[in-house]
Amino acid sequence: MAIGLLLDISGVLYNGTQVISGAKEAVVRCRANEIPIRFLTNTTRRPKRLIVERLNHFGFAVETNEVITPSQATCDWLNENGYSPHLLEHPDLTEDFDSVVSGNPIAVVVGDAGPFFDFENLNAAFRDLNQGAPFLALAANRVFRDVDGELSLDAGAFVHGLEYAAQVEAQVLGKPSTTFFRAAADSMKLPLAEVIMIGDDAENDIAGALKAGAGKTILVRTGKYRAGEEKRYSPPPSFVADDISEAVDLAMQMIAQ
Structure with a gap:
């Protein structure tokens, strides 16, 4: 039951x-x-702190521990396996990775970078993957409902593009993991x-x-x-x-x- x-x-x-x-x-x-x-x-364009704040602003009265995000799962993986992140994500999300130990070998971590999915950032992530860095995807959703009410590209298209170019498979740590x-x-x-x-x-x-x-x-x-x-x-x-x-x-x- x-x-x-x-x-x-x-x-x-x-x-x-x-x-x-x-x-x-x-x-x-x-x-x-x-x-x-x-x-x-x-959602990987805003940190957990802001997600919790938004839910409470809307009147849902949630506790921080009730909200589960891909970032926390990824931080756990990085620390448990001894890697530091090469982050390809929206800059607002960076604070979620403050607990990760720096100075370790690099793992590429991809979230929904939105306008920061430009050639320079994608190519830098590709080069690390091509040199053997593990590939972690916070999520690989196809689309999301944007603020204008229309569907927009989510991170999945970019995750799969990097998989194709580097001939590796990302480990997805958010849903549907x-x-x-x-x-x-x-x-x-x-x-x-x-x-x-x-x-x-x-x-x-x-x-x-x-x-x-x-x-x-x-x-x-x-x-x-x-x-x-x-x-x-x-x-x-x-x-x-x-x-x-x-x-x-x-x-x-x-x-x-």
């Missing part, structure tokens, strides 16, 4: 600067019913089989969670969702809901069974 929730953030709780209707109330219902929650994100989902469940002291993942990305949130061992998943028709997404990737979602409010209602029904 699933008793914990993993919630994607962007596209599920808010789009850009707009909170999705019913999202705050849905989280409040979970809190009132003492359902443990972790907020998972592949099994390690990432398991760490979120572990932080609630729950097995993944007792967790429900709610997200707007059928590939990374939904299929990724199910492959990792999540008990159930719910795909919401907000954020980056496009018609037919529920049939495009395998495994398909356990359920599809119009939004986070309906998804939480479905989750609570499952938890009550």
Whole structure:
């Protein structure tokens, strides 16, 4: 029986600067019913500190330890394996890597660098990869819903471009990594089989969670969702809901069974 929730953030709780209707109330219902929650994100243009601040600004009242980001997983990998990062990411994210020991051999770390994905930065990362540096991707999402409401390129296109050029395969440390989902469940002291993942990305949130061992998943028709997404990737979602409010209602029904 699933008793914990993993919630994607962007596209599920808010789009850009707009909170999705019913999202705050849905989280409040979970809190009132003492359902443990972790907020998972592949967002890598802003540090965890600002993600937490934004969620609290929007009224979600989250604790720092409830937000799980690819940066913290990557820092753990770097320190455990004795590497220092060559960061190809948005400069705002750099503070998330302050805990990494410097002076070790280099591992290339790629996030969503946005306008900093220029030839000079990509080529510098390629040259390190070509010399044998490990390749870590914070995430490899295809697209995201931008602040103007349109879809924009995410980091995945650049990750795969570097893979092609350097003839190496990146280790993805955010969603859909099994390690990432398991760490979120572990932080609630729950097995993944007792967790429900709610997200707007059928590939990374939904299929990724199910492959990792999540008990159930719910795909919401907000954020980056496009018609037919529920049939495009395998495994398909356990359920599809119009939004986070309906998804939480479905989750609570499952938890009550």
